[in-house]
Amino acid sequence: MIMEYHKPGSFEEATTIANGNNGITRFLAGGTDVLVQLRSDILTPDILIDMKHIEGVKDISHDKDGWHIGIAVSGAEMSEHLILKKEWPGIVEAMDLIGSTQVQGRATLVGNLCNGSPAADGVPSLIAARAQVSVTGTTGTRQVNVEDIPIGPGKTSLLKGEVVSALHLPKRRPNQADAYLRFIPRTEMDIAVVGCAVNIETENDIIIDARISLGAVAPTALLLDEAAKKIIGTKLDDIALGQLSQEASNACQPIDDKRGTIKFRTHIAGVLAKRTAKIAYDRARLAK
Numbered sequence: 001m002i003m004e005y006h007k008p009g010s011f012e013e014a015t016t017i018a019n020g021n022n023g024i025t026r027f028l029a030g031g032t033d034v035l036v037q038l039r040s041d042i043l044t045p046d047i048l049i050d051m052k053h054i055e056g057v058k059d060i061s062h063d064k065d066g067w068h069i070g071i072a073v074s075g076a077e078m079s080e081h082l083i084l085k086k087e088w089p090g091i092v093e094a095m096d097l098i099g100s101t102q103v104q105g106r107a108t109l110v111g112n113l114c115n116g117s118p119a120a121d122g123v124p125s126l127i128a129a130r131a132q133v134s135v136t137g138t139t140g141t142r143q144v145n146v147e148d149i150p151i152g153p154g155k156t157s158l159l160k161g162e163v164v165s166a167l168h169l170p171k172r173r174p175n176q177a178d179a180y181l182r183f184i185p186r187t188e189m190d191i192a193v194v195g196c197a198v199n200i201e202t203e204n205d206i207i208i209d210a211r212i213s214l215g216a217v218a219p220t221a222l223l224l225d226e227a228a229k230k231i232i233g234t235k236l237d238d239i240a241l242g243q244l245s246q247e248a249s250n251a252c253q254p255i256d257d258k259r260g261t262i263k264f265r266t267h268i269a270g271v272l273a274k275r276t277a278k279i280a281y282d283r284a285r286l287a288k
Contacts, residue, residue: 019161090178
């Protein structure tokens with residue numbers, strides 16, 4: 001089988017190429033998922049579209065509306081950006097957990113999203129932050145909430161010919177902060193059994209807004225609206241934490257596999273929700 005390799009100079013050119021392909025198309029940004037699939041004979045695309053040569057894909061910028069992160073920005077580059085790390089520590093923490101030091105030099109947050117893994121570390125943190133992506137296709141570009149991109153294991157809502165062309169994080173407000181934790185059974189190279197992201201805003205130490213997301217406990221990362229309601233209006237006391245933990249466990253739809261049972265994952269989700277919320281709350285109270 002012959003695989004075509006393309007190196008477009010714009011997102012418009014990339015989507016035109018992808019739209020004209022009737023076989024399997026894969027976009028290459030960091031390559032840490034696509035290249036593994038290729039080498040393991042899991043997947044051989046008909047067309048491989050290398051996005052790394054498009055202007056702006058390696059840029060990190062911010063303005064009055066928030067942050068704009070190029071699709072080929074690596075985890076290492078995010079970690080080295082001190083202002084981004086200060087404003088959205090949970091997102092950078094999540095990205096820091098993906099793979100080894102070598103992988104960090106290539107892995108991208110957008111790739112982590114578009115791979116469609118229920119256990120992706122980056123996705124819950126983006127959902128908790130209210131992140132959006134620009135999606136470019138042959139008819140133009142649209143804005144999509146991150147939680148609407150994954151629709152199942154290995155599947156996304158992107159239409160034929162569409163590609164994520166940028167990631168957008170909102171401007172962080174005063175007394176707002178996020179955090180991310182995961183549980184893994186062995187080493188930092190393992191995949192999350194449960195991942196949890198929490199984003200909290202406070203006023204006079206009272207939580208006035210919260211977003212909570214769980215990963216690896218359902219076919220896609222979950223946004224826990226009911227869990228967030230349990231801590232809004234509180235100072236994250238023991239009662240609020242207990243209710244948060246119960247709601248997190250109740251929301252789980254996990255599977256049994258070699259990394260964890262349904263019972264174990266459900267329990268750990270509640271534990272992680274409390275721990276992550278505490279970190280985010282403490283950060284929010286100190287944030288300026």
